[in-house]
Amino acid sequence: MNLIKTGNSWKFATEADLEDFVWANLKELFGLIPLKRQYYVKGQICDILALRENKQLVVLELKNVEDRYIVQQLTRYYDALQEVKPLEDEIDYQQPISLIAIKPNFHRDNFTDKKYHNLSIDFFEFAVLADEFNYYLQIKNLDLDNEKVLKIEIAHQDRERREDIPSPSRGLMSHLAKCSSEQQEGILKFRQKILSFDKRMEEISSAVSFKYGNGNSKTSKFCTEFYFDSKGIPIIFLWLGLKNNSSDRISRARIWTDWQGNALLEGYVPSGIGTKINLSKKTLSTRIKIMN
Template sequence: MNLIKTGNSWKFATEADLEDFVWANLKELFGLIPLKRQYYVNGQICDILALRENKQLVVLELKNAEDRYIVQQLTRYYDALQEVKPLEDEIDYQQPIRLIAIKPNFHRDNFIDKKYHHLYIDFFEFTILADEFNYYFQIKNLDLDNDKVSKIEIPHQDRERNEDIPPPSRGLINRLAKCSYEQQQGILKIRQKVLSFDKRMEEISSAVSFRYGNGNRKTSKFCAEFYFDSKGIPIIFLWLGLKNNSSDRISRARIWTDWQGNALLEGYVPSGIGAKMSSSKKTLFNRAKIMNDLAENENSKYRGEHKYIYQHLKDINRIVSKLNNSEPVTYEEIKLLEIDANKFPTVYSGGRVNTYKFDRYDSINGLVDVALEKWLKRL
């Protein structure tokens, strides 16, 4: 197995490596008989199909990073299998289809989706442990109240080091010189991860951006980009799934980050920096300042100006509607929600705003991992 180190922990280099390992160890991990992998049925591709000894079908979906939509994926697989009923000579469809989700960590949204779902889905969380000599795959069923875990050894190949990575170009060094220390370190860490991922990965530089993919031809596939605006401020773009990364269709996504590990998929920009998005972010930033001033300053010059409250109500309704439709939201929109929930609890009726506090942020490392895995699948 190919393993890579991220911070102080280890992970599979790709989702395909995770699938290889689980497929090879289905019997030991779950007591299951391998049946099919990457199985296409009715427009869906199931990671792994397996059988219990009584011919009951088990569907396993694997993720190598955090993902909010694994319950929806398994639901689509269930529907396709029930409708087509393939491999009837080997599967007993009189028994219920069992669904299993396997991930290194589960998002709060996964548990909410599962709570109101009529199908029963097992959540298995895995960790890679390491000692001085060996690596181990440890997995736990989150639906069981006990602390029982399974652990098996991973035959591995260490891919942490890659001596072929070229040093940053003079152009990138000049750009980084105008960035903060946190931005410099964040960009260099992402660059290291991306260029270490695959020997086909290249760095393609231009006057204002540095792209990463398999060359610069018309048929090339990209996975990441650092773009520097007119003020020298770096913006990260990743090639992720549409519909807030829930779709298999890929597009260039603009990413906000605090350079401390938190990130947010803000929207999709086919080229350039996204002037319309930048303008909207600036407008919302100014509106947030006004609402903060209204909340904290009794002598605010905005007090008595009802147009600001009316505009705030429109903003909140629009943002909540986007969230309910699983659409991307910008960092400034999240901040407006937080201001409303903390300082204007009676302005927006229904109390729904509070449910969106602090749970919309992703990990920048996690998003980069997803972009790399999607890039590899597109090659």
């Protein structure tokens, strides 16, 4: 994890770092089974979806700073999930959806909103603590009296990262609405990682292309691009070193993926989107089999 020091206290460098840690430790922190991250449903993006052992759905919303509207945000997620009921093979919607808010501190308005709310919402307050050798996440359920405070170690590194990650633009969200849930989740996760990597990283948008680099000029250096073709299908490009990194030059390469964790470098495409894969002869699974 990436931690930064503010005054005499420590915090996660970005909200993405906080989410990474909670996702990796869902079982230890809450006794939950990970299901989905950055899950897109009916115009809403849920930070984390998880399950209890009885398949009850739990929605977790995380904030790395104080936020006065987290109750309203969780309410919108609840409404979208109840209406669409995605992932029905894995979730028991006969049980009520549980909502969890996780923040370093809660505004008094949060408690007022929760007091007059009919949904089940638990407030968890966390802090990053440090001793001479290690860092820890300390977390407590504010809704339980005399609840034991849980503390687990954070493996960390120090890095100057970008904290003010902008929300996805209306243009990007419009394209994502036409994508599958796997594509939506993957693109939003990639975007969060890219923009949080370094404070110089920028998002340069056009009608069908979303590039990530250090600016939009002749001297710009890009690392990633999401391109949406005429059918709305997302295409991924990465700027990679030529000749297996034995060359000093880098170029724009097209990446094919099944959005299930498998990816294939098709080749370098300086402009445009490159050739189409002949699905009858060159499926992604066949190519991965050949590579293996």
